Amino acid sequence: MSEDDWALLQRATHGDETAWTALSAKYRPRLLGLAFTITRSRMEAEDVAQESFARLLIKPPRPSGDSLMPYLSTLAYRMALRESKRRSELIDLSAVELEAPCCDPAIEMIDREYADAVARAIGMLSDEHRTLLALRFQGELSYQEIAALLRLPLGTVKSRLYNAIKQCQKLLRKEELIDFPSK
Numbered sequence: 001m002s003e004d005d006w007a008l009l010q011r012a013t014h015g016d017e018t019a020w021t022a023l024s025a026k027y028r029p030r031l032l033g034l035a036f037t038i039t040r041s042r043m044e045a046e047d048v049a050q051e052s053f054a055r056l057l058i059k060p061p062r063p064s065g066d067s068l069m070p071y072l073s074t075l076a077y078r079m080a081l082r083e084s085k086r087r088s089e090l091i092d093l094s095a096v097e098l099e100a101p102c103c104d105p106a107i108e109m110i111d112r113e114y115a116d117a118v119a120r121a122i123g124m125l126s127d128e129h130r131t132l133l134a135l136r137f138q139g140e141l142s143y144q145e146i147a148a149l150l151r152l153p154l155g156t157v158k159s160r161l162y163n164a165i166k167q168c169q170k171l172l173r174k175e176e177l178i179d180f181p182s183k
Contacts, residue, residue, distance in 0.1 A: 006063045013060050024053060027068060030138050031076045037122065037134035038080035048083060052076045073139030074149055077131075121171035129164035136161055 005026075011019035028049055035048035052075040061071045122130055131150075135141045141149065147157045 005068065009056070009060055009068070013057055020057075023056075023068075027072055028053070030069065030140065031072055033138040034073060034134045035076050035080040035083075037130055037138060038077065039084045040123075041083075044080070044083045048076050048079045051079055067140070069140045070142075070145050073135065073141050074145075077135060077139060077149065081131075117172055118168070121168045124171055125164060125167055129160065129167060132157065132161050133164050133168075 005023070008019040008022050012023055031049040031052055032045050035045035036042060039045055039048065052072050055075055056068070056072065061068070122133060125133070132146065135146050135149070136143075143154055143157050143161070146152075146161075147154045150157070152160075
């Protein structure tokens with residue numbers, strides 16, 4: 001994270017709403033995606049993201065690294081995991097709303113179909129694989145950070161992520177929306 005972002009965090013902890021808004025705009029979408037993938041509930045994902053930011057203000061981390069994302073992802077992951085364990089019913093991931101930055105309706109429709117297919121494929125994965133994908137791609141955690149968070153060997157994290165991606169590709173091929181090269 002740049003000095004400007006650390007300065008934003010410091011200003012936000014001292015009540016500067018503009019700084020808070022900038023941090024929220026930067027990190028909230030990823031936290032929502034991470035929390036939604038784990039909880040499978042839009043409302044719970046909102047609660048988890050909000051609570052992550054509240055904890056950031058209450059106990060801000062020491063400046064380190066390039067980003068607040070690993071810290072926020074760890075908070076969101078742990079809270080989302082607790083929430084999903086408390087609740088047993090599942091919500092279909094195809095209900096996730098993704099914003100398309102495109103103006104062409106045909107391209108927008110194709111993007112929506114692709115996003116829905118990916119969401120369905122991720123929803124069909126095991127909780128373990130879904131969590132790993134969420135931490136890596138939505139939480140932006142490195143392999144090492146995921147291994148430390150989940151208390152797994154680095155090689156295990158890498159192989160499980162590889163298997164999760166391959167499983168997603170296999171499911172997407174069944175949807176016939178995307179063609180991945182076979183290896």
